[in-house]
Amino acid sequence: MKGLPAETDFVVIGAGVAGLRAAIELADAGRVLVLSKKDAHSAQGGTDDAVLSDEDEVILHLQDTLIAGDGLCLPQAAKTLVEEGPERIEELIAWGTQLDRPKTKLVFETEASYSHSHVLRAPGESTGGEILRALHAKVQTRKNISVVEFEFSRELLTEDERVTGVSLISDRGLPEEVACSAVLLATGGIGQIYRNTTNPDTATGDGVAMAFRAGAEVSDMEFVQFHPTALYMKKSPRFLLSEALRREGAHLRNIEMNRFMGKYHPLGELAPADVVARAIMHEMEVSGAKDTFVYLDMTHMNPARVQKRFPLIYGTCMKHNIDITEDMVPIRPAAHFGIGGVRTDLQGKTSLAGLYAAGEVAATGAHGANRLPSNALLEGLVFGARAGKTMREELTQAPKRVSRDKKAASQNGPVDAGIEELIGQIQDVMWKDAGIVRTRIGMQEAVKVLEGLAPRVAHPRTRRAHEAANLLLAALLVARSALAREESRGAHYRIDNPAHDDKKFLKHSVVKGGNLKFA
Numbered sequence: 160m161k162g163l164p165a166e167t168d169f170v171v172i173g174a175g176v177a178g179l180r181a182a183i184e185l186a187d188a189g190r191v192l193v194l195s196k197k198d199a200h201s202a203q204g205g206t207d208d209a210v211l212s213d214e215d216e217v218i219l220h221l222q223d224t225l226i227a228g229d230g231l232c233l234p235q236a237a238k239t240l241v242e243e244g245p246e247r248i249e250e251l252i253a254w255g256t257q258l259d260r261p262k263t264k265l266v267f268e269t270e271a272s273y274s275h276s277h278v279l280r281a282p283g284e285s286t287g288g289e290i291l292r293a294l295h296a297k298v299q300t301r302k303n304i305s306v307v308e309f310e311f312s313r314e315l316l317t318e319d320e321r322v323t324g325v326s327l328i329s330d331r332g333l334p335e336e337v338a339c340s341a342v343l344l345a346t347g348g349i350g351q352i353y354r355n356t357t358n359p360d361t362a363t364g365d366g367v368a369m370a371f372r373a374g375a376e377v378s379d380m381e382f383v384q385f386h387p388t389a390l391y392m393k394k395s396p397r398f399l400l401s402e403a404l405r406r407e408g409a410h411l412r413n414i415e416m417n418r419f420m421g422k423y424h425p426l427g428e429l430a431p432a433d434v435v436a437r438a439i440m441h442e443m444e445v446s447g448a449k450d451t452f453v454y455l456d457m458t459h460m461n462p463a464r465v466q467k468r469f470p471l472i473y474g475t476c477m478k479h480n481i482d483i484t485e486d487m488v489p490i491r492p493a494a495h496f497g498i499g500g501v502r503t504d505l506q507g508k509t510s511l512a513g514l515y516a517a518g519e520v521a522a523t524g525a526h527g528a529n530r531l532p533s534n535a536l537l538e539g540l541v542f543g544a545r546a547g548k549t550m551r552e553e554l555t556q557a558p559k560r561v562s563r564d565k566k567a568a569s570q571n572g573p574v575d576a577g578i579e580e581l582i583g584q585i586q587d588v589m590w591k592d593a594g595i596v597r598t599r600i601g602m603q604e605a606v607k608v609l610e611g612l613a614p615r616v617a618h619p620r621t622r623r624a625h626e627a628a629n630l631l632l633a634a635l636l637v638a639r640s641a642l643a644r645e646e647s648r649g650a651h652y653r654i655d656n657p658a659h660d661d662k663k664f665l666k667h668s669v670v671k672g673g674n675l676k677f678a
């Protein structure tokens with residue numbers, strides 16, 4: 160593993176699909192420093208599917224994407240995503256990605272939200288992991304790219320309204336600064352603002368928070384997609400139980416063991432994901448139990464087929480002593496994908512000179528108000544490549560040297576119970592009041608609680624305290640944007656405004672970065 164340089168041409172913050180794809184694009188133009196706050200191979204990648212449109216299916220894929228976006232997709236962004244997707248996937252295959260293809264043909268499968276079959280899988284269940292493996296292998300062949308792990312980016316450095324570098328807390332807990340010509344944010348999502356999330360512990364909204372504090376525009380933060388079915392074991396991370404299980408015939412049962420989806424939608428368990436998530440929340444609420452959940456039931460399905468088709472899910476549940484072919488699986492919905500983020504154009508440029516964004520941290524408008532399942536990996540590839548290309552073409556300024564302020568205090572730990580308790584409060588209030596089903600009163604309460612917590616993270620010193628400050632800022636952006644959107648659309652559902660209001664709200668929310676006033 161290489162150390163941190165004082166300066167480089169490009170800094171890419173994030174070693175997921177978006178960051179790695181961008182780095183490959185940048186490698187011929189200069190020195191590329193890819194930073195990851197954890198082990199670079201731990202980026203989330205996703206566990207399930209990626210989308211590839213066969214040439215004659217691009218129109219259908221676009222149609223499905225626009226329908227899922229519920230009126231709010233930026234058509235050009237969605238078009239770019241689906242049109243450039245096939246090229247990006249073909250390229251990945253040429254770089255060694257293994258996808259399901261008996262003989263020479265790729266295997267396409269149908270998803271509930273798709274009018275056609277254009278979902279691709281890697282053998283097993285980890286398409287994202289397989290894509291990441293191939294991207295890492297490709298990165299290793301480019302000597303201009305250094306991937307440096309366990310370096311925590313805490314702020315963007317700016318001069319004359321241009322981003323000129325990054326300040327970090329190094330793996331040894333020391334403050335560091337790296338000067339560069341341009342920065343790409345590829346830091347992933349914000350899922351950790353919620354008590355229940357499928358996201359990894361790295362998804363603390365660092366990119367959105369850093370960009371916002373530096374003055375960049377942030378957009379569509381109210382739209383957070385929730386996955387209806389995540390394994391619920393009290394002290395364990397919420398493991399995603401794919402929608403494919405319901406497509407294969409899994410049933411949902413409440414704690415009295417009754418199937419309930421028929422009451423909520425004619426398609427029952429195959430209803431759209433947001434309908435299923437809200438139905439589950441309602442069943443949990445009416446159960447009156449405290450730590451409540453519902454069950455996913457696969458006990459009536461062919462056990463051999465279940466094991467063969469879902470080896471990862473089967474194995475993970477077995478680690479919790481749940482045999483999904485014999486036992487009911489306790490589940491809850493969980494925050495899954497942040498649709499909004501740092502606002503970019505189709506070239507990956509943010510509103511701040513020298514700053515670019517791609518992947519889940521970015522808001523291109525391609526997903527509109529809700530993401531079509533499996534479009535996220537594609538987004539990282541397509542817009543990661545685009546952002547890299549733009550950064551390459553716009554490389555004009557040599558990096559300015561920065562003086563390294565080694566005296567300033569910073570550290571990596573130790574674990575601070577107060578900070579963990581504060582993060583817990585953010586997660587609880589967001590889950591309760593700005594989650595799957597929202598009301599004005601609830602969101603006002605969330606904003607009030609979050610603003611009250613703000614002084615406690617006003618001067619963060621450790622990594623975890625910085626993450627807490629970032630979580631708080633991301634949560635506030637979600638809660639305030641959700642409060643302002645007085646309608647329901649896509650992933651944003653308000654019980655007090657259950658319908659669309661096209662007259663007032665057929666537009667993207669945009670918040671200009673800077674100091675968020677906490678009063």
Ligand SMILES: Cc1cc2nc3c(=O)[nH]c(=O)nc-3n(C[C@H](O)[C@H](O)[C@H](O)COP(=O)(O)OP(=O)(O)OC[C@H]3O[C@@H](n4cnc5c(N)ncnc54)[C@H](O)[C@@H]3O)c2cc1C
Pocket residue numbers: 172173174175176177178194195196197199201202203204205206207208209210287310311312313345346347348357358359361365366399495496517518519520532533534535536537539
């Ligand atoms: C369980 C699960 C299943 C999914 N399944 C699918 C699927 O089937 N199909 C699909 O299309 N999408 C899926 N998704 C979504 C998709 O995986 C993600 O949207 C996508 O991988 C995000 O890629 P990214 O490159 O933007 O960020 P990530 O892969 O999250 O990478 C973020 C990187 O940024 C780094 N980072 C963050 N903050 C800092 C910081 N302050 N300093 C330094 N480094 C930092 C992290 O360490 C990490 O390397 C799934 C997501 C989850 C959680």
